[in-house]
Amino acid sequence: MVTRWAATTGPREVLLAEPRSFCAGVERAIEAVRRSLSTVDGPVFVRKQVVHNSHVVHELEALGAVFVEELDDVPEGATVVFSAHGVSPAVRAQAAEQHLDVIDATCPLVSKVHAEALRFTGRGDTVVFIGHAGHEETEGTMGHAPERMRLVGSVDDVANLDVPDPERVSYLSQTTLAVDETRDIVAALRHRFPALRGPKSDDICYATTNRQHALHAIAAEADLVLVLGSPNSSNSVRLVELSRRLGTPAHLIDDLGDIRPEWVADARRVGLTAGASAPPQLVTDVLSALRGLGPLQTTTHRVATETVTFAVPQKAQRR
Numbered sequence: 001m002v003t004r005w006a007a008t009t010g011p012r013e014v015l016l017a018e019p020r021s022f023c024a025g026v027e028r029a030i031e032a033v034r035r036s037l038s039t040v041d042g043p044v045f046v047r048k049q050v051v052h053n054s055h056v057v058h059e060l061e062a063l064g065a066v067f068v069e070e071l072d073d074v075p076e077g078a079t080v081v082f083s084a085h086g087v088s089p090a091v092r093a094q095a096a097e098q099h100l101d102v103i104d105a106t107c108p109l110v111s112k113v114h115a116e117a118l119r120f121t122g123r124g125d126t127v128v129f130i131g132h133a134g135h136e137e138t139e140g141t142m143g144h145a146p147e148r149m150r151l152v153g154s155v156d157d158v159a160n161l162d163v164p165d166p167e168r169v170s171y172l173s174q175t176t177l178a179v180d181e182t183r184d185i186v187a188a189l190r191h192r193f194p195a196l197r198g199p200k201s202d203d204i205c206y207a208t209t210n211r212q213h214a215l216h217a218i219a220a221e222a223d224l225v226l227v228l229g230s231p232n233s234s235n236s237v238r239l240v241e242l243s244r245r246l247g248t249p250a251h252l253i254d255d256l257g258d259i260r261p262e263w264v265a266d267a268r269r270v271g272l273t274a275g276a277s278a279p280p281q282l283v284t285d286v287l288s289a290l291r292g293l294g295p296l297q298t299t300t301h302r303v304a305t306e307t308v309t310f311a312v313p314q315k316a317q318r319r
Contacts, residue, residue: 004261010268011295014287015222017214017273018302021280023207025107026051028310029084030060032105035316036079037064040101045080047071047087048136050105051277052233054254071095079103085136086110088143103315106140109175109205113141116199120170121145125197126163128152130185131174135234138174154181158188169193175205176234176276178242179212207276208235210304212242215273217301219243222271224263225250228282229275236275243271255282256289264293 029050036044037060045066049057057067065081071094074080079101082091086106095102106114120127127149131138142149152158163169171189173182182204190196202209219225225243229236229252236252243250248271253259264270270290274283290296311317 004265007265008261009294011297012264012267012290012293013269013297013299014290015218015269015271016283016298016300017211017218017271018300019207019210019214019304019306021228021274021276021278021283023205023276023306024308024310025084025109025205025207026277028312029081029105029107030056031312032103032316033060033065033081034063035312036081036103040079043078045074045078046083047074047080047091048083048085049232050081050083052085052230052236053275053277053279054230055279055282056277071098071100074098074100077101081105083136084110086114086140088140090143091140101315103313105313107175107205108310109203110137110140113172113175113199113203114144116172116203117141117144117149120172120197121148125168125170126150126165128161128163128169128171128189129173130171130177130182132234135174137176137234141172141174152185152189155185155188158185158192161192163193166193167195169195170197172199173203174234175203176208176238177204178238179204179209180242180245206308207306208238210306211235211239211273211276214301214303215239215242215271216246217303218271218273219246219248219250222248222267222269224248224267224269225271225273226259226263226286227252227273227275228255228278228286230254230277233275233277236278239273239275253286256286259286259289264290
């Protein structure tokens with residue numbers, strides 16, 4: 001192992017994508033759990049991972065948060081935090097039946113998609129939701145009108161769509177998708193359903209878009225791209241896929257411990273970014289590790305300045 005790492009030594013440049021790491025929705029959700037932990041008498045339960053990052057979850061667990069998969073595991077009358085990915089009306093109804101004290105940390109941009117789903121289906125449309133099957137955001141959104149929504153994940157899925165009225169079709173999308181692939185799916189939908197209607201503004205959130213644009217700015221110049229994020233983080237996985245589509249090898253890493261020496265042995269220019277749910281400290285840790293392999297020059301490539309902030313849920317504020 002020492003010999004393998006010795007082959008990685010030497011001068012290196014890191015191309016830092018900016019923006020990277022936490023977005024406003026992630027910061028809001030984490031703060032909602034933190035505030036609840038400091039004020040609630042008794043345990044604070046969190047349904048699913050509040051954001052898709054193992055480090056965040058472990059940190060909050062260390063502070064006392066109890067993560068559960070479903071509300072069946074939450075005692076009646078307890079406090080529960082809904083994750084940033086949102087939930088379906090059925091989950092909210094179950095919480096009411098169990099008399100749970102709910103703190104809703106759903107990202108406001110996900111809530112926007114929920115509202116659009118209700119509005120579009122309410123006017124009689126079939127809503128095609130572009131998203132990934134099994135993802136919590138997809139399940140939460142589709143749950144608002146399951147009988148009037150259809151899920152597609154690729155251009156090929158569009159050909160198999162069955163809708164009652166081709167003249168009344170709308171589309172929505174998961175907030176963490178690849179911008180270019182989603183654009184292709186929308187084009188396929190519009191080709192099949194010329195009367196297709198969509199949201200007034202893109203559902204893919206500003207943070208996902210910015211991180212993809214920032215990676216696009218550095219990928220062509222890099223020998224290798226490292227993306228910090230957990231495997232279940234949709235926006236992080238999309239960054240890896242984007243780099244590979246652009247022709248640059250890329251790897252998803254939860255932290256610096258996942259870096260393999262053979263990846264960096266011949267990489268003199270390393271692109272580095274982090275998904276919207278990855279803590280900024282992880283980037284610092286990777287830079288420190290690379291600096292230990294030899295002289296390191298860092299260059300930041302900024303494509304946008306993010307000023308978006310979301311207030312912590314009112315119930316958490318009152319606490």
